[in-house]
Amino acid sequence: xxxxxxxxxxxxxxxxxxxxxxxxxxxxxxxxxxxxxxxxxxxxxxxxxxxxxxxxxxxxxxxxxxxxxxxxxxxxxxxxxxxxxxxxxxxxxxxxxxxxxxxxxxxxxxxxxxxxxxxxxxxxxxxxxxxxxxxxxxxxxxxxxxxxxxxxxxxxxxxxxxxxxxxxxxxxxxxxxxxxxxxxxxxxxxxxxxxxxxxxxxxxxxxxxxxxxxxxxxxxxxxxxxxxxxxxxxxxxxxxxxxxxxxxxxxxxxxxxxxxxxxxxxxxxxxxxxxxxxxxxxxxxxxxxxxxxxxxxxx
Amino acid sequence: xxxxxxxxxxxxxxxxxxxxxxxxxxxxxxxxxxxxxxxxxxxxxxxxxxxxxxxxxxxxxxxxxxxxxxxxxxxxxxxxxxxxxxxxxxxxxxxxxxxxxxxxxxxxxxxxxxxxxxxxxxxxxxxxxxxxxxxxxxxxxxxxxxxxxxxxxxxxxxxxxxxxxxxxxxxxxxxxxxxxxxxxxxxxxxxxxxxxxxxxxxxxxxxxxxxxxxxxxxxxxxxxxxxxxxxxxxxxxxxxxxxxxxxxxxxxxxxxxxxxxxxxxxxxxxxxxxxxxxxxxxxxxxxxxxxxxxxxxxx
Numbered sequence: 001x002x003x004x005x006x007x008x009x010x011x012x013x014x015x016x017x018x019x020x021x022x023x024x025x026x027x028x029x030x031x032x033x034x035x036x037x038x039x040x041x042x043x044x045x046x047x048x049x050x051x052x053x054x055x056x057x058x059x060x061x062x063x064x065x066x067x068x069x070x071x072x073x074x075x076x077x078x079x080x081x082x083x084x085x086x087x088x089x090x091x092x093x094x095x096x097x098x099x100x101x102x103x104x105x106x107x108x109x110x111x112x113x114x115x116x117x118x119x120x121x122x123x124x125x126x127x128x129x130x131x132x133x134x135x136x137x138x139x140x141x142x143x144x145x146x147x148x149x150x151x152x153x154x155x156x157x158x159x160x161x162x163x164x165x166x167x168x169x170x171x172x173x174x175x176x177x178x179x180x181x182x183x184x185x186x187x188x189x190x191x192x193x194x195x196x197x198x199x200x201x202x203x204x205x206x207x208x209x210x211x212x213x214x215x216x217x218x219x220x221x222x223x224x225x226x227x228x229x230x231x232x233x234x235x236x237x238x239x240x241x242x243x244x245x246x247x248x249x250x251x252x253x254x255x256x257x258x259x260x261x262x263x264x265x266x267x268x269x270x271x272x273x274x275x276x277x278x279x280x281x282x283x284x285x286x287x288x289x290x291x292x293x294x295x296x297x298x299x
Numbered sequence: 300x301x302x303x304x305x306x307x308x309x310x311x312x313x314x315x316x317x318x319x320x321x322x323x324x325x326x327x328x329x330x331x332x333x334x335x336x337x338x339x340x341x342x343x344x345x346x347x348x349x350x351x352x353x354x355x356x357x358x359x360x361x362x363x364x365x366x367x368x369x370x371x372x373x374x375x376x377x378x379x380x381x382x383x384x385x386x387x388x389x390x391x392x393x394x395x396x397x398x399x400x401x402x403x404x405x406x407x408x409x410x411x412x413x414x415x416x417x418x419x420x421x422x423x424x425x426x427x428x429x430x431x432x433x434x435x436x437x438x439x440x441x442x443x444x445x446x447x448x449x450x451x452x453x454x455x456x457x458x459x460x461x462x463x464x465x466x467x468x469x470x471x472x473x474x475x476x477x478x479x480x481x482x483x484x485x486x487x488x489x490x491x492x493x494x495x496x497x498x499x500x501x502x503x504x505x506x507x508x509x510x511x512x513x514x515x516x517x518x519x520x521x522x523x524x525x526x527x528x529x530x531x532x533x534x535x536x537x538x539x540x541x542x543x544x545x546x547x548x549x550x551x552x553x554x555x556x557x558x559x560x561x562x563x564x565x566x567x568x569x570x571x572x573x574x575x576x577x578x579x580x581x582x583x584x585x586x587x588x589x590x591x592x593x594x595x596x597x598x
Contacts, residue, residue, distance in 0.1 A: 169513060211545035
C-alpha cells in the first residue's frame with residue numbers, strides 16, 4: 001500500500017464509480033462525503049474497449065471535475081482495466097482498503113473483489129463488498145447479520161462483527177433472463193413482474209419444497225392447456241423463492257438487510273416475508289457511496 | 300372410435316413413427332410385431348412445413364412400404380399435423396387407444412398425449428406415454444411403479460396397476476442447454492459429459508441439500524479462481540441430481556425404471572444409485588415399439 005497516495009493527503013472532493021459489467025454509476029462527492037452530482041449510463045465494462053479505460057475515466061472527470069477517483073466492480077476484473085487480485089474472505093474493511101490497486105500517479109484506485117475457496121466451495125464477488133461494508137458503516141445494516149444483494153448474480157453476505165466472513169452467490173437473475181430470452185417459456189414470460197398473486201404462488205411453491213425444474217415447466221403446461229397464468233411473475237417467484245429459501249437458511253436467526261435497486265429489493269422483501277423473515281431495504285447507491293467513504297476512512 | 304379402422308381388420312405389416320420436436324424415428328413392423336426396418340433423422344415436427352405432413356408420411360411409406368401408419372409425439376401438437384386433444388390422467392391403455400385421431404381413410408392414426416390439471420398443478424406429455432405403457436406391456440417395467448424418461452423435458456410417470464395415474468415434468472435437459480449455450484458458464488461447459496467424479500460431485504452437492512442457483516455459479520467461481528473443473532459434467536450432475544432428488548421422492552418405495560437413450564439413462568442410473576435408488580434401464584426405441592403394439596392390441 002502506498003503511503004503517500006492522494007486520498008491520504010487529499011481532503012477535497014472525489015469521484016466514486018460503481019462500474020459493473022453492463023452499467024456504471026458515477027458520483028461526485030464533496031469533502032464532507034455529500035453527493036453533489038451523479039450520472040448512470042450503460043458504459044459498463046463490456047462496452048469499453050480493452051485499452052479504453054484511461055479515456056473513459058478522463059471523460060468522467062471532464063463531466064464531474066478533475067478529482068481523485070475510486071472505482072469498484074468488474075472494472076477490476078480480467079475483462080476490466082486491471083485484473084486486481086481478490087482479497088480472500090473472511091476480511092475486514094482495512095484489509096480491503098490496503099489492497100486497493102493505485103494507478104495514474106496514485107490518483108485513481110480500484111477496490112479489489114473478494115473470493116472464497118477451500119472446503120468444497122468457491123465463490124467470487126466484485127463490487128458488492130463495497131455495498132456490504134458501506135451498509136454496515138452507515139448503520140443501515142447490522143454489523144453481525146446477513147446482507148442480500150439481489151441481481152444477475154445475487155449475493156448473500158454474512159457480516160460478523162463488521163468483518164465480511166463468508167458469502168454465497170446465486171445465478172437468480174441470469175437464470176430468469178435465460179428462461180425469458182431463450183427457453184420454451186419465452187412467449188409466456190414477456191409480461192411485467194410484480195409482487196402479485198402469481199409471484200406469491202411461485203414463491204410459496206418453492207418454499208413448500210417444490211422442484212425448480214418442474215415448476216418452470218408448469219408455466220408451459222398451463223399455457224398449452226389454456227389455463228392462463230402470469231408466467232413472468234410466477235417464474236420470478238419460483239427463482240427468488242429458491243434464492244430466499246437458501247439464503248434464509250444461511251442467515252439462521254440473524255437480521256437480513258436487502259441492498260440494491262428498490263423494485264428488485266421489494267420482490268425479495270415479499271418473498272422473505274412469505275418465508276417468515278422480515279427484512280429491511282437499503283438503496284444500493286446509498287450503500288455504495290457509504291462503502292467508498294468507509295474504505296477511504298480506513299486507509 | 301371408428302369401428303372399421305384398418306388396424307382392426309389388418310393383420311399385416313405396419314409403420315410406427317416416434318415423431319418429436321427435433322427428431323423422428325420410424326420403424327417397419329411385421330405382422331408378428333418384429334422390427335424389420337427402421338431409420339432415424341432430424342425431420343422433427345419443426346422441420347416440416349405446417350401443411351407438409353401428408354407428403355412427409357408419403358415419403359416414409361415410399362421408404363418403408365405402403366402400410367398403415369401409427370404416429371406418436373409432437374406430431375399431434377398444435378405445431379404438428381393435427382392438434383389431437385390430450386387424454387386426462389389418470390388413464391388406461393384402452394382409453395388412449397380409443398382416443399387415437401384417424402386420418403386418410405383411417406389408414407393413419409395419431410396417438411394423443413396425456414394431460415394433468417386440477418389441484419394446483421398442470422402438466423402435459425406427448426410421446427412418452429407410449430413408451431411408459433409399452434415398457435409395462437412388454438414386462439420391462441413394473442405395472443405399479445415409477446418410470447423416468449430423461450430428456451429435454453424429463454418425465455417421471457407413476458404407473459398404478461397398469462394405469463398411468465400421474466406424472467411430473469422437469470426442464471432438466473433444456474436448462475442444461477440454456478446454461479451451455481447462453482450463460483456466463485458457457486465456456487466452462489463445452490467438455491463432454493460423463494459419469495465421472497465431477498458429475499458425482501454435482502449430484503452429491505444437490506442430494507446434500509445444495510441450492511441449484513448457487514451450485515451453477517460455483518462453476519464460474521472455480522474457473523475465475525483457476526481451480527479448474529469439468530463444468531459440463533458438474534452442471535449435468537447438479538441438474539440430474541435435482542431431477543432425481545424430486546423424482547425419487549415422488550416414487551417413494553416403488554421400483555424405478557429408466558426409459559430412453561442408453562447414454563442418458565446411464566447418467567440417471569448413476570445419480571439414482573448415489574441417492575440409494577437402484578434402477579433398471581430400458582431402451583426408448585424398444586419401449587416405443589412395445590407401446591405401439593400394446594395400443595394396437597387394445598383397440
